[in-house]
Amino acid sequence: MSPVVRPFPRQPRAAGPLVWACILGTTCLLLFLFQKILWLVVPFILALIIYYALLPAVLRLVLAGYSVTAGASLVCFGAFLLLGGALGLAAPWIAAHAVSWNEWGGRYLAGGVGFVLGSLSSLENSFEFLAQAHLTDSVRKGISDFSANFVSRNLAGAVMLAAAWLPSLLLAPFLAFFFLRDGRRFKKFIIHAVPNAFLERTLYLLDEVDRTARMYFTGLLKLTLLDTLTLALGLWALGISAPFLLGLVTAVLAWVPYVGSILGCAVVVLVAATDFPGNPGMAYGAIGLFILVRLLDDFFFMPMTVGRSLHLHPLLTVIMIFVGGAVAGISGLMLVLPLLGVVMVLGETVGQVVNDPRLQARHAHARRLRHAAVTGDLL
Amino acid sequence: MFRFATKESPRLKRLRSISLFQDLSVRELVIVDLLLHERRYLAGEVVFDAGEDGQGIYFTLDGRIGIFHPGHSNTPLAELGGGSFFGELALLDDSPRMAQARALDDSTLAVMFRGEFVGLLQTHALIASKISLQLARHLGQRLRSISLPQPQPQEVVA
Secondary structure, three states: OOOOOOOOOOOOOOOOHHHHHHHHHHHHHHHHHHHHHHHHHHHHHHHHHHHHHHHHHHHHHHHOOEOHHHHHHHHHHHHHHHHHHHHHHHHHHHHHHHHHHHHHHHHHHHHHHHHHHHHHHHHHHHOHHHHHHOHHHHHHHHHHHHHHHHHHHHHHHHHHHHHHHHHHHHHHHHHHHHHHHHHHHHHHHHHHOOOHHHHHHHHHHHHHHHHHHHHHHHHHHHHHHHHHHHHHHHHHHHOOOOHHHHHHHHHHHOOOOOHHHHHHHHHHHHHHHHHOOOOHHHHHHHHHHHHHHHHHHHHHHHHHHHHHHOOOOHHHHHHHHHHHHHHHHHHHHHHHHHHHHHHHHHHHHHHHHHOOHHHHHHHHHHHHHHHHHHHHHHO | OOEOOOOOOHHHHHHHOOHHHOOOOHHHHHHHHHOOEEEEEOOOOEEEOOOOEOOEEEEEEEOOEEEEOOOOOOOOOEEEOOOOEEOHHHHHHOOEOOOEEEEOOOEEEEEEEHHHHHHHHHHOHHHHHHHHHHHHHHHHHHHHHHHOOOOOOOOEEO
16 A cells, blocks of 8 residues: 655644743753762863863874874873973973962962952951941951961861862863763764654754754854953953963963952952052942953853853843752852753754654554564565 | 765665766765755655645655656655655756655665755756756656556556
8 A cells, every 4th residue: 555645734843831841941950960960070070061162173184094993192282282291391380480479479368458458458448337346357367367377277278179179180081081072973873762763853862952052162162252352351450460470370260160260350359459558449449340351251241152062042041040050059150051052952853853743653663564574574 | 085985875875876876986975965955754754745845855775656647546646765855856847746745665766956966966067967967868768658648547666
């Protein structure tokens, strides 16, 4: 019997509210689970960044006639050799300047403390209740106690933290190498398991996941560049020394939401207070500039770069950042957008496949054909 | 020692039998092979439907594939044998599939996804020029076959 061929509406439907509820719920659940295995998630993300950075070089070697294994090995070896060489060359210079850096650190720290105490002193002069509370003296004593016991109190914890994270961070280059070498093989392995009826949708899905991840990390680099330039421009306008370096350091620190931003702001204030010891207005200006850039970053730059790379609505991007923070803290803030991007693609595709009766019918037909083929001689 | 062997494996020979890849060197064929997904279809199984978003180009390695016009006839518009390819139109102009493709015999197909096909053309200039030339020839032949009267309603591509 010849099958009847009929026209059928084949355009996939956009994801509905139920699918979107599943996407957002799954994202939150995964965020909650991922914070429990952060030791694995962080090196995995670092490995992805390394993978996307090195992939073009591997493809170039493949084009030049090398196998994928040889290309991945050569590129990884070259990259790590370059990094190791750079660190090796920098080590004597770092050692030679360590003493002067220590002095600079002390100078900037003293400048920052001076700024804080000066500000408190001004407040005490303005408000009687603060003067009665001897706020400046209390803070001075607190800073003195803190700096005296800081090393002894935190050194052991810092060493333990470094010892716990070092092996998992060393996993990143290892993972990156295998992503480069076996990524395509893994993709073929996954696709091999997909029924013919769902093949094109699955191919589309995998390509979208790959594109989303690549665009996210590209967006993150663009965001860092925008932050660096905006901060550098503002710091330069204020007359603070090394504006570009400060902008770059604070933009990179901002990769860690909240904590990184506070640390970045503290660095900028220390430099401003030390560069202009008798002029606290400069430090206030630096704080104002930093807050302005953070606002621009959260409400404009991030939705324009990272959010746009994921094709997310800016409002959803902002809301999900807050939701990520509420569900999984700092790790949630960092992971929520890439995770949402991947879950969104997965959810939309699964929704399209499940809600497409024609695809389901084709799959059932193929199964009947296979059943008939393997049972034809058993009757 | 890291270089490819320049000898063609049976797999690569089979790929070279596809008209789109006939001008590619062994190295270029290996690159193309990395992007292909091999699939097996039973006789009567639908490869894709008319109206679907075209996400891939298909290469017939074994068997026969029929191209059916939706809603008009159960007689295939064309029968495509080993070495042929189909699904390229939807890939090129990003339009929905024009017709249904269905396996007439048990068939083995190789599929290349749109993103990988376009990526291949964008990143490998030499491969792109060779494939584009073959694609242009193929479309030219198809145009000629449409504009000139055909003695037979069906075309069998060996």
